[in-house]
Amino acid sequence: MLELLVGFATALRASGISCSQSELIDASQILGEIDFLNRDELRDSLRSAMVKDPLHIEAFDRLFDVFFSLRSFDSAESEDDPGNPKEGDYQDDIDLTDFLAKALLQNDRDKLSRYVRQAVSRFGGIEKGRAVSGLYYAYRTLRQIDLDRLLALLEGALDLESGSDFDRKLHKLDAKRLIDLLKAQVTKEVTELLVEDRGPVAVAKTLAVTLPEDIEIVRASREELARMQRTVEPLARKLAARLAQKHRSQNRGQVDMRKTMRASLSYGGTPVELVTKPPRPHKPEIFLVTDVSGSVASFSRFTMQLVFAMSSQFSKVRSFAFIDEVDEVTSYFNSASDINEAMRLVNTQAKVVWLDGHSDYGRCLESFWERYHSDLTRRSSVIICGDARNNYHSAKPEVLKLIKGASKHLYWLNPEPHAYWNSGDSVISSYAQYCDGVYEVRSLRHLERFITEAI
């Protein structure tokens, strides 16, 4: 057991979850306090000792399934042979969908796992000893189970109970939730079979669990973007809190004579307590200037998300978008109810295209300076997000010098890997000389580093 635990910790570390030696010791102590043959109990216990970040829970759960999936954990297993349908089970493929629907509706875990097992052994076509990466088998099984029909079945069955419009909407949501449950069950089943075949360490390697903060923004899939979206909000809150806190601890403020005299009365006139005036609240203004052209589309979507999340925390965020013309987009974010709506407004209503819709940093910086320089103060931080690929237009770095001179900080976030900087039409180095820092921001981890180091 202990060996398994150490292997598990190694796999956690490999996927980026830092699990220290003392946490591993805690985990091993826990084994003595619980019934570790009970898988749920074991999972909950280890989770509380080994994962210290809510964003890592998902990755932990997946790895846990890999390492502690030994079939012997399921006590009911012995009496059930997965391959052979029992009496009353499905006869052909169409029936299986019906049976799955029934099990889901009744919330019957045992039946569900039995049917899923049958589905996997029938449709998954798992070949022993073949090193197929990831969860290819799960996709194959789910493709064979007719998910659309299943969804319709579930909705139909739920609608039978009552029929008001409102209920029907709720049932749609319910049905989707049940489908997700089924997907998770299939994934788990396939994982177990793979582990049985190849051992946990090998499977953990092929699973390639990526933590949300390590996903590369530019290359992220739609699913990954959705996962990231959830992490953007806490990050925005952190950024806001950090900006507001800066310098507070050093600046203790002036001595408040009146209050100091008053406090000295309780010591017989000796000013023992020195009372200082409360420091003025620090109100930084942020100017976020983002390239929204096609080449950095997913990155700009992400920075816009960040703006959107930040504007709810922070009143003094102003955002600007540009391609070859710059326009202020703050109002779209304040009026839009969600990020998609805001993006739509930016794309349709903001004047970000002047000529041909190819990024022109020089022109945009110039017009940003011309139109908004009077708003920049010594409290403003300007953050420019873009790859500085200028399509061989004139870069005009001297404008950046002006912007830097008028504001407190000027940072540049570049979504490209460092190695590509200054290659081709990238002019980042001519801008970099005027920035307080140029940061490579390809994932949330990079962004977090920017927040902690720079600000």
Place this chain on the structure above:
Amino acid sequence: MIRNDWRDHERLQGIEVVADSLRTVGYLPSRQIATTVYLAARLAKPILVEGPAGTGKTELAKAVASFAQAELIRLQCYEGLDESKALYEWNYRKQLLRIQADGAAVEGLEQKGGWSKVGQDIFDEEFLLERPLLHAIRSRESSVLLVDEVDRMEVETEALLLEILSDFQVSVPELGTIVAESLPLVFLTSNGTRDLSEALKRRCLFLYIDYPTQERELEILSAKVPGLNSKLAKQIVGFVAGLRSLDLKKSPSISESLDWTRALLEMGIVTLEDSSVPDTLHLLLKYRTDVEAGIKELTSSDRG
């Protein structure tokens, strides 16, 4: 040797027992919550509770104190919290009085051993003002220490907690080290506005309380709101779960859905209809844009 009364507490023997004990005081725990509380008691480890606002983090500590009939000692954290407000402080006024009282009879002072004697006297426990952390350490009976919203204190102040959390002791330079007699059960809550230091996290068990599953929320609503019919409860839970899947500025948490449920009952609403929801939605959602998004979702899902 520090006594761990929590380890042998009769209402904490086993995960199921913990869950039942919490239920008796009106807190309905998920399996994860019960497991973590059980382990914390067994291993004498603090629990770091994180999660969205309004999901019952503070409530958990109160519930444990309540069923165990232990004293709840609470330290509310804020920016600018320092040692003198969290740990201990010398009672300067009293010390001053003491010195003055001695000074009134100067000859007497010489006889009593002079300044060195007074110096010892005024740094005596008599002049020590206990603040929550020291109070928890010196408590003779087992107690629950709740450090609320740890993420609000500054990173530098966090270090204050480290000695207490791992060794359950406080060092007062003038007095020496004060070691706990009976271990307190420690809960730290955080809203995640900043990352806590690794050192702090490493010393704690971690518990993430997310929005409840539909089953658990149903259970909570029926337990907390008497006279709620099961159909309405189901509708509420389903609708709230739908709202949480939207991209909102502030998703409704348990406390909000409880408020909403009570309001609906007051208004005499028996089943939710398209028409009755928009008027009361502001109880559930706290931002105007969120309310609009909620109403939009309500009217648009017809087509979808």
